[in-house]
Amino acid sequence: MDDYPLIADHGLIGDLQTAALVSTDGTIDWYCCPRFDSPSVFGSLLDHKNGGHFRVRPVQDEYSVKQLYHPNTAILITRFMTEDGAGEVVDFMPVSEERKATRNHRIVRMLRCVRGEMEFAVDLVPRFDYGRKPHQLHAFERGAVFSGDGMELTVHTVREPEDSRPARVTRVESEGGGGIRAWLPLKAGQQRGLVLESYADGPPREIGTAEFQKLFDDTVHYWRSWLRRSQYIGRWREAVERSAITLKLMTYAPSGALVAAPTAGLPEQLGGERNWDYRYTWIRDASFSVYALLKLGFTEEAGAFIGWLRDRVSEKAGGKEGPLSIMYRVDGSSDLTEDVLDHWEGYRGSRPVRIGNAASDQLQLDIYGEALDSIYFADQRGIQLDHKAWTSLSTIIDWLAEHWDQPDEGIWETRGGRQDFTYGRLMSWVAFDRAVRLSIERGRPASLQRWITERDLIYQQIMEQGWNPDRKAFVQHYGSDVLDSSLLRMSTVGFIAPHDPLWVSTLSAMDEELVSDSLVYRYNPSASPDGLHGAEGTFSLCTFYYVDALARAGKLDQARLAFEKMLTYANHLGMFSEEVALTGEQLGNFPQAFTHLGLIDAAITLDAMLNRAERTAVGAPTAPPGMAA
Numbered sequence: 001m002d003d004y005p006l007i008a009d010h011g012l013i014g015d016l017q018t019a020a021l022v023s024t025d026g027t028i029d030w031y032c033c034p035r036f037d038s039p040s041v042f043g044s045l046l047d048h049k050n051g052g053h054f055r056v057r058p059v060q061d062e063y064s065v066k067q068l069y070h071p072n073t074a075i076l077i078t079r080f081m082t083e084d085g086a087g088e089v090v091d092f093m094p095v096s097e098e099r100k101a102t103r104n105h106r107i108v109r110m111l112r113c114v115r116g117e118m119e120f121a122v123d124l125v126p127r128f129d130y131g132r133k134p135h136q137l138h139a140f141e142r143g144a145v146f147s148g149d150g151m152e153l154t155v156h157t158v159r160e161p162e163d164s165r166p167a168r169v170t171r172v173e174s175e176g177g178g179g180i181r182a183w184l185p186l187k188a189g190q191q192r193g194l195v196l197e198s199y200a201d202g203p204p205r206e207i208g209t210a211e212f213q214k215l216f217d218d219t220v221h222y223w224r225s226w227l228r229r230s231q232y233i234g235r236w237r238e239a240v241e242r243s244a245i246t247l248k249l250m251t252y253a254p255s256g257a258l259v260a261a262p263t264a265g266l267p268e269q270l271g272g273e274r275n276w277d278y279r280y281t282w283i284r285d286a287s288f289s290v291y292a293l294l295k296l297g298f299t300e301e302a303g304a305f306i307g308w309l310r311d312r313v314s315e316k317a318g319g320k321e322g323p324l325s326i327m328y329r330v331d332g333s334s335d336l337t338e339d340v341l342d343h344w345e346g347y348r349g350s351r352p353v354r355i356g357n358a359a360s361d362q363l364q365l366d367i368y369g370e371a372l373d374s375i376y377f378a379d380q381r382g383i384q385l386d387h388k389a390w391t392s393l394s395t396i397i398d399w400l401a402e403h404w405d406q407p408d409e410g411i412w413e414t415r416g417g418r419q420d421f422t423y424g425r426l427m428s429w430v431a432f433d434r435a436v437r438l439s440i441e442r443g444r445p446a447s448l449q450r451w452i453t454e455r456d457l458i459y460q461q462i463m464e465q466g467w468n469p470d471r472k473a474f475v476q477h478y479g480s481d482v483l484d485s486s487l488l489r490m491s492t493v494g495f496i497a498p499h500d501p502l503w504v505s506t507l508s509a510m511d512e513e514l515v516s517d518s519l520v521y522r523y524n525p526s527a528s529p530d531g532l533h534g535a536e537g538t539f540s541l542c543t544f545y546y547v548d549a550l551a552r553a554g555k556l557d558q559a560r561l562a563f564e565k566m567l568t569y570a571n572h573l574g575m576f577s578e579e580v581a582l583t584g585e586q587l588g589n590f591p592q593a594f595t596h597l598g599l600i601d602a603a604i605t606l607d608a609m610l611n612r613a614e615r616t617a618v619g620a621p622t623a624p625p626g627m628a629a
Contacts, residue, residue, distance in 0.1 A: 003048040004348050005029070007266055008571035008586040011067055011076040012246065015093035015105055016253035019262040021045065021590070024065050024572075026078050026089050028054040033151070033198050034103040036252060036259045037279040037329050039129040041153065046265050046353050047344040050176070052127030054196065056089050056109055058082055059119045059183060067572060073223035074245055075216070076573075085116025087186065094215050095222045101254040101331070103199040108215055110158065110193035113186035120186065122194065125172065125179030126153055130341050130355065137178035139171060143204025144180055154200035155180070158193030158207045167192070231297030234607035239567055242574035243596035244296055247289065250593050252330035256304025257281040258289050259330060261578070261589035265341075267350035268536040268579055268588045275346060277355050278589040280336060282327045283312065283367040284411070285593050287374035292600040294381050306378050308332070309371060310385065314392045321363040322403065323396045324371065326413075328360075336360040362409040363418070368400050369427025369434075373493065376434035379442070390444050397435045398447055401454045404428040405461075410477075411486050412522055419477035422466040423486040429458040430493050459495075467502065473509035474502070476523055483513050484523045488545035491552050498552040507553060510546075518562035519569075519580055520546045537579035537587045540566070544598030551602075551609040559606055566599075 005023040013020050018038070020031040029045040031054075032038045043051030057063075058080050066079040075092040090110040096102070111120050128135050128151050135148030143155040157167075172179040184192045195207060226248065232240050250259050264277035286305050293302040311332060316323035318334075325334045338358035346353045375385065375393070385393065404425070407418035432455035439446035465478040476484035487506065491498040514521045519538035543566050550559035569580050576595040578588025 004045070006585065007347075007577050007588075007590050008575075010571070010590060011069070011078075011091075011573050012249050012262065012575065012591060013074060013076050013091050013093050013107070014249040014262070015095050016248070016251055017101065018093075018105055019249055020091075020093070020107060021263065022076055022078065022091050024067050024078065026055060026057040026065075026080070028091075028107070030263055031107070032262075032279070033153075034105055035101075035330060036250075036262055040131075041126045041128055041151065043127060043130060043344070045263070046341075046347055047131065050127065050131045050344065052125055052131060053123065054107075054109075054126075055123040056111060056120055056194075058087065059121045060084070069242075069245075069573060070220065072227050072241070073220050074249055075219055075223070080118070082116075082118065085118040085188065086114050087118035087120065088112045088114060089120075090216070092216070092219050094219050099253045104201075105198045107196040108193065108212065109196070110191055110212060110216070111184055111186065112191040113188050115188050117185070117187050120184045120192075122182040122184065123172075123179070124155065124181075124194075124196075125174065127176055131176060131343065132341075135177035137171065137180070139180075140204045142206045145204065146177065148177065152199055154197045154204055156195040156197060156200075156204050156207050158191075158195060158209065158212050160190065160192075160209050229297055232295075232604070234603060235610070236563075236567070236603045236607075239570070239574055240296070240600055240603050243599050244293075244298070246575055246591050246596050247292070247593055248301070250591075251301065251304075252281075255331055256301070256308040257328070257330045257332070258286050258305065258593055260285050260327075260594065261592045263589045264355055265344075265350075265353040266347055266577070266587070266589045269350075270348055270581075270587070271350055272536075273350075273352065274536060275350055275352065275354055276359075276589070277338075277357050278592070280327045280357060280360075281308070281330055283309070283324055284326070284364075284370045285597070287367075287370035288597045288601075289593070290374035290378055292597045294378065295604050296600065299381070299383070302378060302381075303383050306375065306383050309375070310389045313371070313396060314389060316392060316396065319361070321361065322365075322368075323399055324367055325360055326362060326364045326367050327357060334360065359409075359413040362413060363406075364410060364413070365400075365404060365406075365408045365424040366411050366421075366427035368396065369430035369493075372397075372431040372434040372438075373427075376438055379438060384442070385438075390438075393435070394444075394446055397431065397451060400428060400431055401447070401450055404454065404458065420465070420479075421477045421484075422462060422474055423476075423484065423489075425458050425462050425466065426487070426490060426493070426495055429455055429462070429495060432458070433494075462495075471509055473506040482523060483510055485510060485514050485520050485539065485542035485545060486522070488520075488542065488549045492545075492548055498549070499554065504553065507549060514542075515546065518546075518565045519543050537581040539579055540569070540576050540592070540595040541578075541598040544595070544602040547602040548598075548605045551606045554609075556606075556609055556613055560610070563602060563606055 009024045010021045031042040044053040060082045063082045078089045133149040138145045146153040169182045261278035265275045268274035318324040336357045338356040341353040344353045410421040468475045476482040496503045520542040522539045547563045575591040577586040577590035578592040
């Protein structure tokens with residue numbers, strides 16, 4: 001399995017409609033086109049022989065590598081150093097000002113020699129439709145075209161007019177379609193490159209370095225202009241801003257939707273079966289993104305997400321399990337039939353490789369609370385619902401009044417049967433509470449008394465059945481003694497005061513059972529079977545939930561240490577996957593939006609609480625409690 005890089009050994013580039021992973025050895029080993037949820041054209045991350053790749057690296061066998069982002073951008077620089085010289089591969093995808101969905105996307109790969117001499121080897125072997133469909137290769141003087149099954153990729157060359165050193169190019173024939181290998185010799189100060197374009201308007205062409213420089217400058221300008229809108233000036237600015245850029249890279253600009261991750265099939269346990277497709281938009285993730293982005297000052301993006309959510313609320317196309325589906329494709333459609341790529345071996349042998357997601361048909365009642373919470377939060381910051389949206393929302397709350405008191409599959413999308421999950425009840429309480437607030441504060445018509453009654457019934461039920469007196473903690477589902485870290489949000493959403501003895505006791509119980517050196521497990525699968533084999537690592541989102549909960553409870557030293565420890569598990573570029581193994585290795589789909597949303601929220605809460613403590617220590621006035629969030 002040495003042919004597979006570590007999951008963490010990647011950077012992400014994108015153009016707000018799709019994205020590509022670039023490993024530290026200069027290989028693009030995951031790229032779906034023309035959208036995040038389209039079939040892959042490079043997928044060697046999930047099958048190194050049959051997945052397809054686009055590799056650029058020195059011809060020498062011995063070299064060292066460093067990888068970084070061009071400051072305050074999503075332009076990735078991979079630096080190679082040998083005894084003969086040093087070179088760079090600069091990777092980015094130009095961002096169009098147009099927000100319309102398009103099939104036309106470009107990956108720019110510029111090769112530079114910055115010291116001595118370096119010869120780069122280029123290996124370009126696409127595999128269309130997850131390697132299931134063959135393609136044809138048509139070679140031209142200035143590039144090549146790969147075509148088949150309605151897909152077309154054009155390779156343009158980039159070179160300086162005065163560069164007289166010829167590149168050697170050869171055609172590689174293999175099963176499924178041909179590829180290209182090239183060798184580009186460079187001296188210090190020289191640069192060459194390639195532009196891979198989907199559905200180009202014309203044949204391959206030679207691109208001058210001046211045109212490339214403009215693409216580079218325009219991309220730098222886009223990302224720096226966008227990032228300047230951030231209002232975060234706290235203690236962890238670098239981590240927060242990299243998280244913001246990462247979230248932006250996972251945004252589908254035409255609809256405003258946020259994918260949970262740009263990847264599919266990366267395992268939660270090496271060799272295990274917990275290998276899911278995350279290239280879709282969860283109601284839950286989109287709702288959390290509204291919080292993070294509004295807190296940072298990105299009102300335009302938050303407004304776009306609210307618009308996307310408002311459309312889903314108005315459609316009420318969730319099917320038999322309720323008016324909302326738990327997840328959608330980036331365009332708002334909900335056909336996510338799950339399939340298995342039997343011809344792929346999976347990352348390091350982790351099978352099955354799944355595309356689509358059968359969990360889309362589950363009943364997860366918590367999504368209504370997350371949706372209402374984000375809508376209410378946005379409303380308080382000037383992004384209000386129109387009449388049509390409020391009317392649709394009211395019918396959804398009326399539906400919830402009839403259906404909240406039933407078992408569901410829960411936030412973790414377990415496949416072991418429905419339960420009366422406490423978190424589902426908690427977020428149903430949030431849904432009614434926020435709907436009541438919106439109705440009263442905005443004077444909107446509603447079944448107000450009924451909503452208040454249902455809200456209060458849920459509160460009493462959680463206190464009576466969600467609390468386990470033997471464990472002295474709120475538990476995963478009624479009648480169990482299993483702890484669940486999703487309940488770390490109980491104080492965050494205002495259900496319980498952060499200093500309430502019941503909550504302090506719950507935090508202590510989680511410390512003992514779910515927390516391992518500040519890292520937090522979702523739950524114990526052996527104590528609460530979830531219908532799947534194997535185990536998993538600690539869940540990074542839950543670790544940031546834990547930091548948030550500790551900070552709100554006034555345990556600031558513990559919260560800060562846990563946060564700082566968690567930052568050490570980021571990869572070399574400051575990005576996180578879904579989980580962390582006992583070895584510290586990142587597991588699961590990468591990068592994961594949930595984790596970066598949690599990081600932003602935890603940083604903002606912890607900053608606010610630390611600032612308040614410092615003001616209290618010197619006798620300065622403190623902000624009202626609500627301002628901490």
